[in-house]
Amino acid sequence: MINGVYIIHRKSGGLLFEKTYEQFPIDKDLFSGLLTAIRGFLNEIHMGELTSFSTLEKKIIISLTENIVVALILDLAASTEKYQGIAYEIGHQFSQVHGVDLKEWDGNRAQFKSFNEQVGAILSNELDPFIVRVAKWAIKEFGGDIHLGQQLVTISEMELPMNIIIDRGELKDLGFREKFLNKFHKGYNRDLIFFKLVNQLIGLNELERFIEACEDLGYECRQKDRCVQYFDYFPSKIIIIAQEFSPPALEKIEKLTHLNKKSNKHFIVSKHLGKSIKGAVKKGKFPMFQCQIELWKWDFPYPERIFS
Structure with missing residues (x-):
């Protein structure tokens, strides 16, 4: 089950967008540690690559594009393959809508709030693992x-x-x-x-x-x-x-x-x-x-x- 969706600005490491679920609260210290781990992971993966890693409590799926990093936080039992496709699609659609805004981002997250509806639509149409x-x-x-x-x-x-x-x-x-x-x-x-x-x-x-x-x-x-x-x-x-x-x-x-x-x-x-x-x-x-x-x-x- 998905616990949260996070989109991070690749150049600055700043958080652009987040979607969390009340029924799956994420501890602040845990989230801070995950964010640090994700930022540190950027040097090890290439654009377009999909990857994942796990902690004792959560599984993290990462998709990297030219300007952003999409991170999905999941239960440990969640299907890695299934959510890799979803992470990729979220990143692709976000870049299509906000690609120009990301080149000179000033730290204002308000402009990205409307993306919440698109994330909901993507998650409601989960991709076939094949x-x-x-x-x-x-x-x-x-x-x-x-x-x-x-x-x-x-x-x-x-x-x-x-x-x-x-x-x-x-x-x-x-x-x-x-x-x-x-x-x-x-x-x-x-x-x-x-x-x-x-x-x-x-x-x-x-x-x-x-x-x-x-x-x-x-x-x-x-x-x-x-x-x-x-x-x-x-x-x-x-x-x-x-x-x-x-x-x-x-x-x-x-x-x-x-x-x-x-x-x-x-x-x-x-x-x-x-x-x-x-x-x-x-x-x-x-x-x-x-x-x-x-x-x-x-x-x-x-x-x-x-x-x-």
């Missing part, structure tokens, strides 16, 4: 800025839930023609990796529906009047991780994708690209418009890639 395990592996494997539990909307307004998204910034090493084309096809220049996670067997129908929805992403030059804002970026890679893939799914995945003969990687293309460009992309040209598809089979503690 997602946490994959997220920890993904950030080590690929790097970048990680987002958990995203609900996307495609251009045709289909809902597309995504378990994990990693944003690695703008694509690098674009050719001259790709840079030129990007002026007219916005939304294809970000290095985004999507993760679909299935903690069981995934069949052909589910795989087909998911790929079809992903092909409906991209950028539409002629904007329509919309009630719903769609996700206007096309990913550079999609990784589907499952415990098992059905034989029909494995047999048909090549027909659902295209092969870049130069890289020997399979990919999909947005159906909203112009006909002439789409034809060239399917033949292997203009990699920035290609979204690689990979299938991974989960094998604790790391998945095994079985298709790319």
Whole structure:
């Protein structure tokens, strides 16, 4: 059970935000000692890393970002893996909202009080331990800025839930023609990796529906009047991780994708690209418009890639 949430300014060591629970009072001397231990721990961990340690009375989960440290104080019996994901998400959302304020923080905590509602929302939607395990592996494997539990909307307004998204910034090493084309096809220049996670067997129908929805992403030059804002970026890679893939799914995945003969990687293309460009992309040209598809089979503690 969670006893308290604390967010600490990394540079100064000052306390930015705290959320405690009356039913789990924390002794002042104990808290002071924990705060000292956490500050001392900062030199031993790196940004994006999740870690934990225990005292005789409590378990402490730590997540470090560029400007802050998130510390969760828990009962000793609490699941470390479960709350590591929660700590990461709290840190990510706090940085998204208050990132600018943290660079020149003057010691005033009042501006951060409103974050209490977001913490409550995060804690009420606890993360699946399977997602946490994959997220920890993904950030080590690929790097970048990680987002958990995203609900996307495609251009045709289909809902597309995504378990994990990693944003690695703008694509690098674009050719001259790709840079030129990007002026007219916005939304294809970000290095985004999507993760679909299935903690069981995934069949052909589910795989087909998911790929079809992903092909409906991209950028539409002629904007329509919309009630719903769609996700206007096309990913550079999609990784589907499952415990098992059905034989029909494995047999048909090549027909659902295209092969870049130069890289020997399979990919999909947005159906909203112009006909002439789409034809060239399917033949292997203009990699920035290609979204690689990979299938991974989960094998604790790391998945095994079985298709790319």
